[in-house]
Amino acid sequence: MLLMFEDQHKEHLSFLTQVSPDVVKEFCRISMEFIRKGTNPKIFQGAAQKLNVDVDTVHHGVEGLMYLLTESSKLMLNEIDFQDSIMTLGFDEDTRQTLLEIYLQNRREIRTILSEMTMDLPHYHNLEWRFDVQLASRSLRRQTTPTVLFKLHTEDSGVKDTTILQTDPVNLLHLTKVLDEALQEMKSPYCRRIVRNIK
């Protein structure tokens, strides 16, 4: 699979064809920092002054690099595909080698960052429980009813939430039995085949 670049991308990256491989390495390092932490326009100013070019050109160059790296990591391009894709951009041999190295070093990290941006449902964070005995209520006195109180902490894209739930011991036993059965499903031959194929 090859990456297709639009003309605007090619134009942005054409600036990088005119500079030395060291500068390209520096730009790659800046792009990785931006992918990790977000953009910082002040860095463009410094780089633009050092290289004697427009701030906009530097800005577009870094953005073009970021796009190249994230798209290649997203599609998990292998070496040959990556090299074929950047062939059309007009880089010289050294620059292409540098880009390939940076891609291979960082693609795992970029994929981790990208995977955190996927759609998220509230997921488990922590569970606290408490075992009570109810002795009386407004409607019935002199009783001994055991209950279990849960505080379920969930997290949804960084936002934490708590839910309070109540159950009686019989239901709790049933809950644990059902969850246990779900875990046992993992050990069935069908699931084992799938897991083996994923790994």
Place this chain on the structure above:
Amino acid sequence: MDLSERGLTAGKLVDMKWKLGVAVCSDECKSLNSPFVAMTLKVADASGKISTHTFELTIPQFQNFSEQMKDMAARMEMI
């Protein structure tokens, strides 16, 4: 309709339930043995929407609460 119901209110109490229990143990403390009172208040706001509030009180808190209620009841008698 009573005029006081059409004016500005902070919501009306629709239902109140309580229960008394003893917390025997929890995941943080194997032998708690602390009694508590749990109350559920159902409140209807001016538009009729019912919201439920559940909270727990320890015995000292509950004693404080009931004393204040008795105080209020006594004042109401005077009015």
